[in-house]
Amino acid sequence: MRAQKESAETLTNLTAMMLLGFFPLLLFTDAFAERLQQNREHKNFVEIFEQIRENEVPAQEECSFQAVLNYLNMTKNNEKYTLTRPVKHHRHSTWIFLEMKVYAILDVRETEQSFISYIWIYLRWDNEHIWWDPEQFCGLDHILVPTQLLWIPDLTIEEMTEQDKASPSPYLNIRSHGWVEFRNDQVVISFCKMKVYRFPFDIQSCNISFMSIMHPSEEITLFYNSNDTEITKWSREAMQTQLEWLFVSMTVTNETVNQFGFNQTMIIYTINMKRRAVLYIANFLLPVFFFLCLDFGSFLMSDTGGEKVGFKITLLLSVTVMQLILNDILPCSSDRIPLTVAYCIGIFFLILVSLLETILVIHLIGKDEQEEEKQRENDSQEEKGCFTVVKKQSRLPSLENMSAPNKEGSTSRNADVFHAIEKISDELGESRKKITLLCSRSQDKKPGYWTGVAQKINKT
Numbered sequence: 001m002r003a004q005k006e007s008a009e010t011l012t013n014l015t016a017m018m019l020l021g022f023f024p025l026l027l028f029t030d031a032f033a034e035r036l037q038q039n040r041e042h043k044n045f046v047e048i049f050e051q052i053r054e055n056e057v058p059a060q061e062e063c064s065f066q067a068v069l070n071y072l073n074m075t076k077n078n079e080k081y082t083l084t085r086p087v088k089h090h091r092h093s094t095w096i097f098l099e100m101k102v103y104a105i106l107d108v109r110e111t112e113q114s115f116i117s118y119i120w121i122y123l124r125w126d127n128e129h130i131w132w133d134p135e136q137f138c139g140l141d142h143i144l145v146p147t148q149l150l151w152i153p154d155l156t157i158e159e160m161t162e163q164d165k166a167s168p169s170p171y172l173n174i175r176s177h178g179w180v181e182f183r184n185d186q187v188v189i190s191f192c193k194m195k196v197y198r199f200p201f202d203i204q205s206c207n208i209s210f211m212s213i214m215h216p217s218e219e220i221t222l223f224y225n226s227n228d229t230e231i232t233k234w235s236r237e238a239m240q241t242q243l244e245w246l247f248v249s250m251t252v253t254n255e256t257v258n259q260f261g262f263n264q265t266m267i268i269y270t271i272n273m274k275r276r277a278v279l280y281i282a283n284f285l286l287p288v289f290f291f292l293c294l295d296f297g298s299f300l301m302s303d304t305g306g307e308k309v310g311f312k313i314t315l316l317l318s319v320t321v322m323q324l325i326l327n328d329i330l331p332c333s334s335d336r337i338p339l340t341v342a343y344c345i346g347i348f349f350l351i352l353v354s355l356l357e358t359i360l361v362i363h364l365i366g367k368d369e370q371e372e373e374k375q376r377e378n379d380s381q382e383e384k385g386c387f388t389v390v391k392k393q394s395r396l397p398s399l400e401n402m403s404a405p406n407k408e409g410s411t412s413r414n415a416d417v418f419h420a421i422e423k424i425s426d427e428l429g430e431s432r433k434k435i436t437l438l439c440s441r442s443q444d445k446k447p448g449y450w451t452g453v454a455q456k457i458n459k460t
Contacts, residue, residue: 062136062137062138063137063138063140065140065143065144067137068132068137068140068143069143069145071132071137072129072130072132074145074149074150075149076148076149080129081127081129081149081150081151082148082149082150082151083151084151085151085215085219085220086125086126086127086128086129086130086150086151086180087128088128088129092128093218093219093220093221094125094126094153094219094220094221095125095126095220095221095222095223096123096124096125096153096155096220096221096222096223097122097123097124097125097223097224098121098122098123098155098210098222098223098224098267099121099122099224099225099231100119100120100121100122100208100210100231100269101119101120101231101234101235101238102117102118102119102120102235102238102239102247102250102271103118103119103120103185103238103239103240104117104118104239104240104241104242105117105241105242105243105245105247105271105273106118106187106243107243107244108192108194108204108206108244108245108273110194110196110329110330110331111328111329111330111331111332112331113191113192113193113194113331114161114189114190114191114192115159115188115189115190115191115192115204115206115271116187116188116189116190117187117188117190117206117208117271118185118186118187118188118240119185119186119188119208120183120184120185120238121182121183121184121185121186122181122182122183123153123155123181123182123183124179124180124181124182125153125179125180126178126179126180127150127151127174127178127179127180128178129178130174130178130180131176131177131178132176133176134176140176141175141176142173142174142175142176143173143174144171144172144173144174145171145172145174146170146171146172147168147169147170147171147172147182149172150172150174150180152172152182153212153215153220154212154213154214154215155210155211155212155213156210156211156212156213157188157190157208157209157210158209158210158211158266159190159191159192159206159207159208159209160188160189160190161189161190161191162189164186164187164188166186166187168184168186169182169183169184169185188208190206190207190208192204192206192207194331196330196331196338197336197337197338197339198338198339199275199280199329199330199338199339199340200275200277200280200281200284200285200340201275201277202274202275203248203272203273203274203275204245204272204273204274204275205270205271205272205273206270206271206273207268207269207270207271208268208269208271209266209267209268209269210222210266210267210269211257211264211265211266211267212264212265215264216262216263216264217256217262217263217264217265218263220265221265222254222265222266222267224252224254224267225252226252228249228250228251228252231250231252232249232250232251235247235250244275244276245273245274245275245276246273246274246275246276247271247272247273248272248273248274249272250269250270250271250272251269251270251272252267252268252269252270253267253268253270254266254267254268255268284322284325284326284340285340285343287322288319288322288343288344288347289347291315291318291319291322291347291351292347292350292351294315295312295315295350295351295354298311298312298315298354298358299354308358309355309358309359309362312351312354312355312358313355315351316348316351316352316355319344319347319348319351320348322344323341323344323345323348326340326341326344
């Protein structure tokens with residue numbers, strides 16, 4: 001057992017020494033294995049590429065894209081494809097099929113009344129100069145060519161206020177029967193009149209209208225998919241991101257306009273979206289309501305101090321700050337006052353009335369206190385007069401005069417002095433009763449008239 005234990009310890013030490021000694025070698029081995037794996041992958045790719053080249057189908061001149069271009073004589077210098085509308089007779093109308101999907105609603109700027117969206121546009125029109133038989137070109141029925149080789153419709157977005165800085169798609173897809181397809185995605189910054197009456201529970205509808213810049217409706221005829229349910233489903237499936245706004249639906253209509261002296265067809269896509277109102281409720285509506293609750297709670301504070309007025313002024317300033325924040329969100333060109341603005345104005349008015357009521361109550365209480373101070377001054381002056389009279393009347397003849405025998409031996413004088421003393425003691429008793437009555441009245445004093453009015457105002 002001891003020998004086995006020693007052999008196990010020796011094996012552990014040897015393993016630790018090998019790991020410490022050969023750790024850099026292990027790192028080198030891993031790097032070498034990774035490099036070897038890359039070489040194997042490269043070798044496999046080379047082998048696959050060589051097999052493809054060995055099994056390559058023999059190409060014929062008629063099976064290439066260039067053969068179709070040569071057959072159509074489509075070059076940069078061929079003005080037949082680039083200069084004019086692709087019709088063989090000028091009275092023929094070029095029909096254009098238009099389709100749009102919304103990939104993302106990036107932003108809605110209420111103050112600027114702009115709508116930023118990421119859209120996908122699909123155009124298809126007929127080119128009467130293009131046609132070939134796919135069987136003559138090994139079944140090749142479509143080719144991709146640069147946009148510089150063909151005429152493209154001059155469609156524009158009527159509400160666009162800023163051009164997309166990204167370059168458009170560089171290729172066109174040409175079908176053997178003359179259809180030309182163009183696909184492009186772009187960020188559109190367009191004008192959208194905001195209706196914020198129900199903010200933040202509003203639903204906005206923004207238009208993206210397509211029309212030709214120069215061609216009248218006799219030269220270009222626009223078509224579209226009129227199934228609103230289907231195009232809404234396509235856009236909802238293609239929608240990648242929705243931040244503040246939720247995509248609701250999309251409708252499409254057409255309209256004939258006369259802006260430059262001739263009729264033009266306009267296709268109008270209307271995007272309906274709803275705002276997420278949860279954050280606005282938590283960050284704006286509820287705090288303003290809490291300010292009103294604090295104002296109601298301030299009625300429990302004392303009216304004698306100035307803290308109540310300062311507290312209400314602070315609440316009033318807080319609501320003012322919230323109104324300034326709301327002013328930065330909503331557009332100034334709104335036709336109607338939004339309900340949220342009316343809500344803030346109502347709470348501001350209630351706090352203002354409460355502040356004015358507090359100021360009035362404090363004024364009435366102060367007015368009563370002034371009258372009480374005047375009454376106290378008058379009472380104190382009267383008491384001083386009473387004590388002065390009592391003091392004067394309490395001046396008695398000295399005991400020496402009362403005890404010393406009169407030379408005349410008259411006893412009538414002593415009788416008069418005793419009568420005077422009894423009279424003074426009675427007057428002192430009455431004065432004491434009056435002072436006690438005044439003290440009791442001051443202790444059981446009822447509130448003044450203006451204080452009662454202030455208490456009635458507080459109750460109402």
